[in-house]
Amino acid sequence: MPDSPRQLDTVAHAKETPERELPWAELGLKPDEYERIVEILGRRPTGAELAMYSVMWSEHCSYKSSKVHLKKFGELPQETPLGKTLAGIGENAGVIDIGQGYAVTFKVESHNHPSYVEPYQGAATGVGGIVRDILAMGARPVAVMDPLRFGPLDAPDTSRVLPGIVAGVGGYGNCLGLPNIGGEVVFDDTYLGNPLVNALCVGVLRHEDLHLAFASGVGNKVVLYGARTGGDGIGGVSVLASETFDADGPAKRPSVQVGDPFMEKLLIECTLELFAAKVVNGIQDLGGAGLSCATSELASAGDGGMHVELDTVPLRDPSLSPEEILMSESQERMMAVVEPEHLDAFMAICQKWDVEAVVVGEVTDGDHLVIDWHGETIVDVPPRSVAHDGPTYERPYARPDWQDALQADTAEQLPRPSTGEELGRQVVQVVTSPNLADKSWVTDQYDRYVQGNTVLAQPEDAGMVRVDESTHLGVAVSTDCNGRFAKLDPYAGAQLALAESFRNVAVSGALPLAVTDCLNFGSPEDPAVMWQFEQATHGLKDACAELGIPVTGGNVSFYNQTGETAILPTPVVGVLGVIEDVRQRVRQGFTRDGDHLLVLGDTREELSGGAWAHTVHGHLGGLPPAVDLAAEQALAAVVREAGRLGLLTSAHDLSDGGLAMALAEGSFAHGVGVQLQLDDDPFLQLFSESAARALLAVPEHHHDEVVQIAQEHGVTLTSVGRTGGCSFEVAGQFTIDVDDLRDAWRRTLPAALGPILEA
Incomplete structure (x- = not known):
């Protein structure tokens, strides 16, 4: 909802009203997680800060239940039979050398729960998200694959979700002009009510074209480009993938993102030309957690300081509140860090491709991510605490009795x-x-x-x-x-x-x-x-x-x-x-x-x-x-x-x-x-x-x-x-x-x- 008529919850207001109750539980945070946020900030969070922490500390984004086990993959030698891995775990996608000066980037991700709620859009935006991960590495996407799993073939709900999911995968990928070269279609009783929609993309690049996600260089501009931010996908996969899915629970349809493959095709070509023109210092796609993710991850991976004017973000719905803008997972958006002397060239390329681009902030010499709304500060956080230092759970595990x-x-x-x-x-x-x-x-x-x-x-x-x-x-x-x-x-x-x-x-x-x-x-x-x-x-x-x-x-x-x-x-x-x-x-x-x-x-x-x-x-x-x-x-x-x-x-x-x-x-x-x-x-x-x-x-x-x-x-x-x-x-x-x-x-x-x- 819009911030008026209620008072804008600024950082100054948060300091003055420590007793104010915030809906942390409704946003999926546990009591100890909320207490930790208060400890990090030395005060209660603002509503906008709470929105950022809630999506970034979700299971889907923070890997809080899995990262203690995933560390073992980092112990593996990061070399292939052809040489060193050029980018690995922690980046948008892995990149490996395949010889002759070429590298390939590939990754697979899930879009399971959104695809049950809204089969077509859930599957379509799953394809769109993984394609942008590949694009963000500096690569041209060249192929997709889709491992899919459903309930029994003869179950009524399978006939609901399967056609929509397949149409979403095909519709989005076909419009992008990407060949779908493989995958799986598996049926089992246990997937009834919880289909699996995994999407893989492969991209090709020359070694020298590799790009990573970081914001460095004081005074460099932070540019948001692509589609406008809307009310679709607020919380999105961050929320849907981070709790037990119960058909009797609240309606989740508004949380599913809506994709536009034609906009994504323009975004791909525009981004590749930006790379070729060498006008991009760092880049991040906006997927799970949207602006909350892009700003905090770019800042924490760079020099640590960033200032953003949130009211400059182009909106499809002007009634969105700052919290909703930060949580929106609207599709077909990218964020780039650009040196001031390259800004005009950057904007000209975006205009050529009819891709809207707006400077929303800049890299600072501080160590905080600061976000303003109409001249007042609503976020002032250490970016790493949002993007990387979330909770880590060592969940109990035991071999089942059966x-x-x-x-x-x-x-x-x-x-x-x-x-x-x-x-x-x-x-x-x-x-x-x-x-x-x-x-x-x-x-x-x-x-x-x-x-x-x-x-x-x-x-x-x-x-x-x-x-x-x-x-x-x-x-x-x-x-x-x-x-x-x-x-x-x-x-x-x-x-x-x-x-x-x-x-x-x-x-x-x-x-x-x-x-x-x-x-x-x-x-x-x-x-x-x-x-x-x-x-x-x-x-x-x-x-x-x-x-x-x-x-x-x-x-x-x-x-x-x-x-x-x-x-x-x-x-x-x-x-x-x-x-x-x-x-x-x-x-x-x-x-x-x-x-x-x-x-x-x-x-x-x-x-x-x-x-x-x-x-x-x-x-x-x-x-x-x-x-x-x-x-x-x-x-x-x-x-x-x-x-x-x-x-x-x-x-x-x-x-x-x-x-x-x-x-x-x-x-x-x-x-x-x-x-x-x-x-x-x-x-x-x-x-x-x-x-x-x-x-x-x-x-x-x-x-x-x-x-x-x-x-x-x-x-x-x-x-x-x-x-x-x-x-x-x-x-x-x-x-x-x-x-x-x-x-x-x-x-x-x-x-x-x-x-x-x-x-």
Whole structure:
């Protein structure tokens, strides 16, 4: 509400009225947190200061329940197989060297709760926010990905949120002209009422174009540019992502931001020209916590002093109070620090792109962030206390009482098919299940090839884009997580998510370099959830250390539960790799008859948490597949070497659905069938989900070379048959027509969601 007719709560007024009650609890602060603010300031906060602390000290912005565990990622060597990380944890996004003077920045973040409240805008602004994080590093965004999770496909609420979320992801990304090259669509009961919308963006820059977020240089101007500030998104994701989500609670619709992708496209081009003109000293996007975040983070990362005239901020709604302006998370806004001699050039570029820009303050020689409203001071705070020195909780955590019983209930004890005919029926059941069925209902709404540099996109194992047209340098990216594995064993589950993403990048022909993560969990106030989180972060850190790749940044999303039902622990792991020549990429589909089908790696009796147990028996229990990171590295080396030498016609990782799913997807690509000889327990060979495995299709004249490469790297290589014909045939067991199976695989999502045009 506007500040009149009530008295403006200035710093001077706060000093004079220590007894005044402020709504700190309604803003999500705990009693001890409010007392700490009073201690920091030596007085009660003003309303504007309270607004800033409340959003910046929220779970989403401050990581107050997770940062004690995230510190372990900082212990990892910040180097990749190609050299030093150029920017890592703590920046808007990680930046890594990929050679030839190029660097790539990438990051994944969540927009879960806003996307449940307002599916289209929640998902759309999730894409917009992660794109601005990449832009703020000095990079041109070149691709996006979207790991998504929903309740059961046949649940009424899934038919409400899924179409809107998919339309939001596609609508915003398509309007920006960014190809959507990958992601996931997963269904599980625990995501009903709490879908997960994680968004990843990749950007490309030259080394010399790297920009960081800081405000230094006394007298330098602070410029706010982009869209005007409105009442949408007040508190926004800062509030929505920082409390238990309860459908019976107060309406949260006004907290969801509203996106304008056309404004964001102008903002991207304008910002890149500002960088090229070298008129920017420091820059910060306005995402979660809006102006509260941008001003405090820029000031605390720089010389420490900043003065802002809040009434100069361009508004869409002139009735907004100072508190609301500071808390608004309106989209498509950036803040830059500009030297006075460059200000005219800065403004001219903004005018060229029709992007509104206003000087709202300047860097000072003090150590406080001071914000005035119509000539009176309403904020006077140490900026680091807002941006970085928020509360840190060491939440209690404990292995849940039910974990032992869950792990003892193994899928290996479940009844298996007794005939070849029954085995064939179960192959069809798994292949056409919602989690493994064709996702083109989703991906057809995304532009996967805009800009003309997409090399691989869904349904391939990894997305790949060309970085340099002359040398054909490129990067590959994959995101993965099996939440069922993480429920059974969160330490191993996080490592398996990393291993699968690492493997997906490797089988495309790329060298994995770095990791970003989006750690989605239930309430941190639940000791069982915090145990899952501690185990997952510990597992991820240990696995990255063994693989020799850094975590360059990411996101934590807590409070993902409805009532007492927490989601499956879902540590989504993104891996980025480099390929020297994208023309050497390896696809997953079979292209011709007569190729040898070879399985790299060892197949063991590992069914727990897998697709067969989940789909056929509705079962979750036991221990997930064993993790063998040395085997993952060896497998990656085999596929990369064979791919570089042109010895493979296809390669596909073995993961969800095991060999059965990999064979089916390979056949669906071009209608090429498979003739298999599975003499040693066909059921286990088809449905085991042992890690560190891949399926290769190898021409007859390259077979011996591939065998030799596998032997040199100590990787088991097993022949399972040949490509050819028009059926999926396991000798002595069953025969399924490939076209019939593909048709059934394609029908699953449309049967539940209807035609895309009705989405």
